[in-house]
Amino acid sequence: MDGSAAPSRTDPAVARTTVRTTCPYCGVGCGIRATPTGDGGLTVAGDSDHPANLGRLCSKGSALAETTDLENRLLAPRIDGREAGWDEALDLVAERFREAIDRHGPDSVAFYVSGQLLTEDYYVANKLMKGFIGSANIDTNSRLCMASSVAGHRRAFGTDTVPGLYEDLEQAELIVLVGSNLAWCHPVLFQRIAAARKANPALRIINIDPRRTATSDIADLHLAIAPGGDVALWNALLAHLADTGAVNDSYVAAHVGGFQAALDAARDTDPALSGLSPEEIAEFLALWSGTEKVVTIYSQGVNQSSAGTDKVNAILNCHLATGRIGRPGMGPFSVTGQPNAMGGREVGGLANMLACHLDLENAEHRAAVRAFWDAPAMPEAPGLKAVDMFRAVADGRIKALWIICTNPAVSMPDADAVRDAIAGCAFTVVSDITGQTDTARLADVLLPATGWAEKDGTVTNSERCISRQRGLLSAPGQARHDWQILADVAARMGWAQAFDYASPAEIFREYAALSGIAGQLGRDFDISAKASLTDAEYEGLEPFHWPRTASRSGGRFFAEGDFFTGDRRAQMLPVSHRPPQSRPDAEFPFVLNTGRVRDHWHTMTRTGKSPRLSQHIGEPFLEVHPEDAARLGLAPASVAEVTSRHGSALLRVLITDRVRKGEVFAPMHWTGETAPSGRIDALVAPQTDPVSGQPESKASVVAIRPMAPAWHGFAVSLSRIAPGTAYWARARIRGGWRMELASRSLPGDWEAEARRLFGLESPGIEAVSMIDPARGAARIAFLEQGRLVAALFADSGPVGVSRSYLAGELGQTATAEILSGRPGAERPDPGATVCACFDVGVNTILAAIRDQGLRSVEQIGFALQAGSNCGSCKPELQALLDSSAAAPATQPADLPKRAFVLP
Numbered sequence: 001m002d003g004s005a006a007p008s009r010t011d012p013a014v015a016r017t018t019v020r021t022t023c024p025y026c027g028v029g030c031g032i033r034a035t036p037t038g039d040g041g042l043t044v045a046g047d048s049d050h051p052a053n054l055g056r057l058c059s060k061g062s063a064l065a066e067t068t069d070l071e072n073r074l075l076a077p078r079i080d081g082r083e084a085g086w087d088e089a090l091d092l093v094a095e096r097f098r099e100a101i102d103r104h105g106p107d108s109v110a111f112y113v114s115g116q117l118l119t120e121d122y123y124v125a126n127k128l129m130k131g132f133i134g135s136a137n138i139d140t141n142s143r144l145c146m147a148s149s150v151a152g153h154r155r156a157f158g159t160d161t162v163p164g165l166y167e168d169l170e171q172a173e174l175i176v177l178v179g180s181n182l183a184w185c186h187p188v189l190f191q192r193i194a195a196a197r198k199a200n201p202a203l204r205i206i207n208i209d210p211r212r213t214a215t216s217d218i219a220d221l222h223l224a225i226a227p228g229g230d231v232a233l234w235n236a237l238l239a240h241l242a243d244t245g246a247v248n249d250s251y252v253a254a255h256v257g258g259f260q261a262a263l264d265a266a267r268d269t270d271p272a273l274s275g276l277s278p279e280e281i282a283e284f285l286a287l288w289s290g291t292e293k294v295v296t297i298y299s300q301g302v303n304q305s306s307a308g309t310d311k312v313n314a315i316l317n318c319h320l321a322t323g324r325i326g327r328p329g330m331g332p333f334s335v336t337g338q339p340n341a342m343g344g345r346e347v348g349g350l351a352n353m354l355a356c357h358l359d360l361e362n363a364e365h366r367a368a369v370r371a372f373w374d375a376p377a378m379p380e381a382p383g384l385k386a387v388d389m390f391r392a393v394a395d396g397r398i399k400a401l402w403i404i405c406t407n408p409a410v411s412m413p414d415a416d417a418v419r420d421a422i423a424g425c426a427f428t429v430v431s432d433i434t435g436q437t438d439t440a441r442l443a444d445v446l447l448p449a450t451g452w453a454e455k456d457g458t459v460t461n462s463e464r465c466i467s468r469q470r471g472l473l474s475a476p477g478q479a480r481h482d483w484q485i486l487a488d489v490a491a492r493m494g495w496a497q498a499f500d501y502a503s504p505a506e507i508f509r510e511y512a513a514l515s516g517i518a519g520q521l522g523r524d525f526d527i528s529a530k531a532s533l534t535d536a537e538y539e540g541l542e543p544f545h546w547p548r549t550a551s552r553s554g555g556r557f558f559a560e561g562d563f564f565t566g567d568r569r570a571q572m573l574p575v576s577h578r579p580p581q582s583r584p585d586a587e588f589p590f591v592l593n594t595g596r597v598r599d600h601w602h603t604m605t606r607t608g609k610s611p612r613l614s615q616h617i618g619e620p621f622l623e624v625h626p627e628d629a630a631r632l633g634l635a636p637a638s639v640a641e642v643t644s645r646h647g648s649a650l651l652r653v654l655i656t657d658r659v660r661k662g663e664v665f666a667p668m669h670w671t672g673e674t675a676p677s678g679r680i681d682a683l684v685a686p687q688t689d690p691v692s693g694q695p696e697s698k699a700s701v702v703a704i705r706p707m708a709p710a711w712h713g714f715a716v717s718l719s720r721i722a723p724g725t726a727y728w729a730r731a732r733i734r735g736g737w738r739m740e741l742a743s744r745s746l747p748g749d750w751e752a753e754a755r756r757l758f759g760l761e762s763p764g765i766e767a768v769s770m771i772d773p774a775r776g777a778a779r780i781a782f783l784e785q786g787r788l789v790a791a792l793f794a795d796s797g798p799v800g801v802s803r804s805y806l807a808g809e810l811g812q813t814a815t816a817e818i819l820s821g822r823p824g825a826e827r828p829d830p831g832a833t834v835c836a837c838f839d840v841g842v843n844t845i846l847a848a849i850r851d852q853g854l855r856s857v858e859q860i861g862f863a864l865q866a867g868s869n870c871g872s873c874k875p876e877l878q879a880l881l882d883s884s885a886a887a888p889a890t891q892p893a894d895l896p897k898r899a900f901v902l903p
């Protein structure tokens with residue numbers, strides 16, 4: 001248990017001036033105006049001058065101020081768990097890497113980095129590994145994220161170019177969202193689409209996703225495709241385009257190769273393999289082929305597949321065949337996940353790339369980069385891709401591993417095996433902002449990095465827009481910038497001169513200069529116009545789209561062809577349907593799909609600190625179709641035990657027809673820190689796409705059965721506890737934590753059990769309780785001088801108390817009705833939070849819809865404020881309106897939280 005107060009920081013040196021910076025979460029890349037409050041905190045608002053968001057922010061961006069305090073922060077280097085000075089830690093890292101390289105060669109070491117690094121950090125890491133250590137064993141979590149899009153772009157365009165711009169969404173007549181839950185994962189882009197639809201009611205929206213999501217709710221057509229069915233659908237489209245004369249013959253003749261082979265492969269594909277009905281397919285084909293201005297947005301439902309690269313090319317084929325690319329309102333649009341996923345691709349963070357979109361396997365490119373860096377060594381073959389890298393760690397080929405800004409013990413497929421591999425590695429270094437992650441806990445050396453509000457550099461968003469991130473709080477404790485840490489290690493390994501950077505501006509200039517050479521070699525990524533920025537100009541750098549050269553400023557690509565292939569033609573690829581690698585069978589009959597929720601970011605090291613963001617969904621869950629649930633004997637809000645060939649998990653059951661029969665969905669966010677039995681990647685198979693090496697995170701096979709615990713529980717506590725029950729999940733609330741529990745054994749003495757759980761052995765803490773041993777139920781509140789310090793509600797089935805009421809009572813003088821677990825009759829129960837910004841609960845919204853006759857999201861905003869700030873909850877508000885209209889008997893929309901808020 002850990003009840004100690006977080007250290008605080010004051011920043012008297014920082015004037016309270018507003019700083020323009022960029023959101024550190026998703027690839028939309030929203031501009032933010034942040035203002036230090038002088039006491040170590042800050043306030044944030046959307047930057048109305050930033051082209052990505054024009055002032056909008058989503059719930060996560062809006063709540064950034066709740067994530068920058070020093071609770072959980074790593075403030076000093078650690079060696080084997082003890083605090084150490086920087087010199088000792090850096091000497092040790094350099095020595096152990098040098099030793100491994102001398103004894104076993106450069107390929108015995110590896111870096112695993114992240115699309116959340118700034119471009120300058122990333123550039124230095126890549127330069128150190130590829131140019132100086134002389135290995136290509138640097139890979140990044142973008143392998144789990146964007147690798148299939150990168151590979152698909154390179155096969156079709158000759159380079160990794162996103163052709164279009166966000167403004168295409170406003171100009172399109174049809175937007176197709178493939179494997180993208182944009183409403184929750186790129187909320188500001190989703191809001192731009194919602195606004196575009198308002199301005200142009202003719203705009204049509206199609207969503208292709210096996211699940212019905214918040215994004216599907218805006219769609220005119222939701223196609224619940226079979227997992228991995230995408231190539232079959234897009235091949236059907238290509239054949240239809242050819243059959244109906246919709247091919248742009250002159251564009252194809254002038255700029256595209258491979259048309260006939262691609263068409264032949266398409267005609268050979270059975271459209272039924274998409275899992276869609278002939279009527280659904282026909283509607284899609286007619287809309288797509290009949291609408292010139294079409295943008296196809298795609299994301300992880302496409303990339304995270306063992307056929308990911310083929311899915312990407314199947315989509316690109318249709319845009320190339322129609323010439324619908326690089327012109328206003330049309331084009332394929334791969335949206336990036338992380339804030340600098342795109343920048344990482346540009347600096348060559350992947351094991352098979354060099355910097356500035358130059359190719360590692362191209363001798364001319366290699367020689368150019370080597371000369372520019374004056375590099376002593378340069379690998380000629382690609383390094384290990386993420387899944388293979390951790391296999392090499394497991395079998396001892398990698399002797400020294402440096403993990404920076406990512407949490408692979410949680411986020412890699414086969415996560416238990418990855419965790420064991422890291423634990424068993426001869427020498428592991430982890431750079432993070434916190435030491436409290438599943439990965440950091442395994443490090444031999446832990447290095448404290450500065451975080452978002454403290455560091456300076458650039459990021460590139462989904463539309464090739466490069467923006468500045470600017471520090472506005474001082475570095476806490478001894479934390480240092482990632483680029484500095486890397487450069488310091490490089491210097492200690494003997495390369496001081498090549499890594500003698502004084503500032504991110506200096507790194508950026510070097511990078512921009514290298515991009516000029518890339519431009520001369522015929523690459524797309526050229527920002528050489530920025531190579532001689534002064535420090536002051538870098539400080540004031542406005543967001544800009546690449547390329548930036550003497551002759552070109554931003555804009556779209558490929559309207560006039562001019563691809564980056566040898567003959568300047570795009571390539572259409574012959575692709576065929578391949579189902580996911582694991583097929584359900586008698587032992588593992590269900591397909592497990594995984595993804596994200598609205599208010600959490602990956603492994604929650606930041607969003608998990610925010611009470612606001614932790615209220616929307618407080619625990620890991622499993623979406624199960626009602627017929628499957630009935631067959632499996634899974635009750636609503638019970639706990640399911642899910643197993644695969646690789647591991648197991650316990651998850652809260654959410655019964656919903658939003659998933660297809662035989663398929664289940666679970667979020668990726670929970671970890672050893674927040675719900676140890678909810679680590680979903682423990683179940684995910686480490687199978688990959690043969691071209692991109694990207695793991696198939698969306699289609700593993702699993703078995704499911706009820707957990708049947710001895711008791712279920714809900715608890716609130718002022719101090720942070722790890723209950724140790726078979727199932728537990730912990731979420732931040734104001735002033736403390738709330739927990740969901742399930743245990744396999746019934747305690748002999750409930751009060752003693754609860755005291756142990758909360759660490760409240762002191763007799764000075766009074767317990768009031770209601771215990772029903774026959775039913776296996778107990779309600780116990782602990783009071784210190786009348787103030788509620790903790791409470792446990794246990795029952796034989798899922799516990800029906802008001803979570804929001806109990807969370808609000810924590811730390812307050814306890815009232816008589818505290819053991820009832822809900823507010824007295826005079827105070828209505830707001831229910832689970834829907835609007836995080838104004839903390840408006842589902843019951844409040846439903847009551848207002850019913851009692852005030854509200855008909856629209858705007859009316860709800862007017863009446864309750866809900867949805868009127870960031871707007872991220874608007875799809876859920878609409879769903880509540882729809883469900884109220886359909887079933888006036890207060891049966892709300894089937895949102896995950898409904899499983900946890902029992903009537």
Ligand SMILES: Nc1nc2c(c(=O)[nH]1)N[C@H]1C(S)=C(S)[C@@H](COP(=O)(O)OP(=O)(O)OC[C@H]3O[C@@H](n4cnc5c(=O)[nH]c(N)nc54)[C@H](O)[C@@H]3O)O[C@H]1N2
Pocket residue numbers: 026027145178179180181182184185186208209210211213225226227228229230299300301302305336337338593594595596597598599600601602698
């Ligand atoms: N709130 C929030 N936003 C985020 C993030 C976050 O952690 N939280 N992370 C960011 C990052 S790094 C990324 S990469 C993006 C990811 O953004 P998205 O890709 O939009 O999000 P996911 O939920 O991973 O997956 C999208 C959808 O793919 C569907 N899908 C699964 N299998 C298939 C299939 O075979 N075909 C099709 N067509 N669809 C399928 C899933 O049902 C799911 O709804 O989000 C970014 N934004």
Ligand SMILES: Nc1nc2c(c(=O)[nH]1)N[C@H]1C(S)=C(S)[C@@H](COP(=O)(O)OP(=O)(O)OC[C@H]3O[C@@H](n4cnc5c(=O)[nH]c(N)nc54)[C@H](O)[C@@H]3O)O[C@H]1N2
Pocket residue numbers: 114116141142144145146300304337338404405406407408410411412413431432433434437449450451452482594595596601602603604605606668680681684697698
């Ligand atoms: N099953 C399943 N698994 C998935 C996915 C899925 O859809 N399903 N999605 C995959 C995708 S697309 C992605 S992108 C990955 C994401 O997975 P991860 O990258 O592992 O997740 P994060 O929680 O974002 O990890 C970032 C880490 O960096 C730390 N950090 C934050 N800022 C800084 C900084 O400035 N410097 C340093 N050094 N550290 C910092 C954070 O504290 C955190 O520990 O997950 C992948 N895994």
Ligand code: SF4
Pocket residue numbers: 023024025026027028029030053056057058059060061062185186187188189
């Ligand atoms: S959409 Fe939200 S998470 Fe993404 S960049 Fe904008 S504010 Fe940040």
Ligand SMILES: [Mo]
Pocket residue numbers: 144145146337338
């Ligand atoms: Mo991602």
